[in-house]
Amino acid sequence: MTKPPSKRKKAISAVSSNSTRPVNPDNPASVTIDVSAVEIPELSDEEQSDRLLLERKVERAFFEAGKALMELRDRRLYRSTHKTFEEYCRDRFGHSRQQSNYLIAAAEVYENLTTIGCQNVVNEDLTTIGSQILPTNERQVRPLTKLEPQQQQEVWQQAVEQAGGKVPTGRIVKDVVQRIMERTQVPNTYQIGEVCQILVKDNLELRGKGGCWGIVNHVGEFSCTVTMWDGEYTVRIDYLKPLNYLDSECQQMQLLCDRIKRLRDSGKLEAPAEAVLKCLGELKRPYLTKFEEKLLSFIEQECLIAP
Template sequence: MNQPPKRRKTTSAASSNLEPPKNPALVTIDINAVEVPELTEQEQRDRLHLERKVERAFFEAGKALAELRDRKLYRSTHRTFEEYCRDRFGHSRQQSNYLIAAAGVYENLTTIGCQNVVDEDLTTIGCQILPTSERQVRPLVPLKLEEQRSCWQEAVQAAGGKVPSGRIVKDVVQRIMERTKAPNPYQIGEVCHIIAKDNPDLKGKGGCWCIVTHVGEFSCTVEAWDGEYTVRIDHLKALNYLETECQQMRQICDRIRRLRENENLEEAARAVLKYLGELKRSHLTAVEEKLLSLIEAEYGQVN
């Protein structure tokens, strides 16, 4: 009986010539270099234009918010700017104020030529760089215009000629304030006039009276007719009232504050409170007292 032929085991030439595995660390991999084309002159101009738009984004936002607020362009849909900002942009009035104030600082810095330029021959480092975010200039807001410029240039130098972070700017501001430190002359309970100057948060408050509620190293927290504000000491002017006069003003301030807390307060009532908050004396006339008492009675806040 014929037996089936035996199968012959095949081996490939490749398998017969296998080399021992190499050390992976010694393996050389050839990679073809891909040449990246240089930007054309037009592309370089486009890049610079777009970069400047990104850097100015917070400035444009602050300028737009200031115009919306000043022209009351929110009035057809919202009663207050604060409500409008919350509903339309999803942030608080304070955030809007930060952007508005930052735009003012940015605009101030551009008046001395602090612009991003390519010219490497400029000798003043601070004038080559502009802020790119609101947080970088927030520490500069309370300063005078000249101080803003000098602090920014010093911060740019501290950052090695680059855009400084908000922390670096804050550190520079604190060092400069320490060098020019002056004692705070105000006391809690003192009555002062507000001097608005260049502080956007105090717009419309110039000449209003206020009560000092907290005394800091370089600033005071004060209560005005429409809320509390933290202001530099050079934004206040002492009225030098007697203690009895200060007490009278504190009582008026408390009465106005309680009325302001009423959400149903009508515009006419608010107008009266604003008028009383801008008085240049420490007492109410008979008519003013009647008006204030009438509003208190209307809203159930009779003393």
């Protein structure tokens, strides 16, 4: 059987040229197609201005979101539809309370960096295309949220330098923070059974715990686990303040802590009783008044728990 001839596609070369070569009718592959170069016009002054404005909006998006969430939370503008800010964020924006807290904290850092950077600059609307390099997303500033404002500025400047004068990644910022923390870390001198006070500072995870006392039940290298009126928390030592109670006073507070824990674990507490325990968890002295003792004993009786 005779094999049919194969069909091959003819190659056509495209050459950008204004000259014309003669076409050989016996060789179609020699055909030359003229392609004109497309000239891309430069941006006009108005277009350049629009571009800069839009880029600023993109860069500041996380900052604007954080500021808006802060106002929604502080003014409780969610109260007409939701009981808690956490439920509101989940239903309205599809993210957790923690993510909202990250954005709020990031906005505060951004504002701090902008304020300092603008002290000697007329135009306060600075971005990465201005005279100061600023963050463009929340993850870049998340490691800075646990630092003091002055430290935030120093770390950010070092991170920008390490990134070669560009916006640093979150990893670069985190590495700079870690080096500074290791360099400035002080030994953990807390002891098990010691009574200390919680300092919230800028730690969102400790919100609502400021001024509460706790008893150290575990001592780590740079943190302690403390038992408070509503549970256990592992806290860095820079968020703790020693109350310098006597040993006998620490023992009294340990007994009080045990009584509160038994009540909490009973599962029989109603809201008024929980409010009382919260007040006891904020005591600024190592003893109960007679009225406080009677009130606590009454709650224990109601919950059928022996003091």
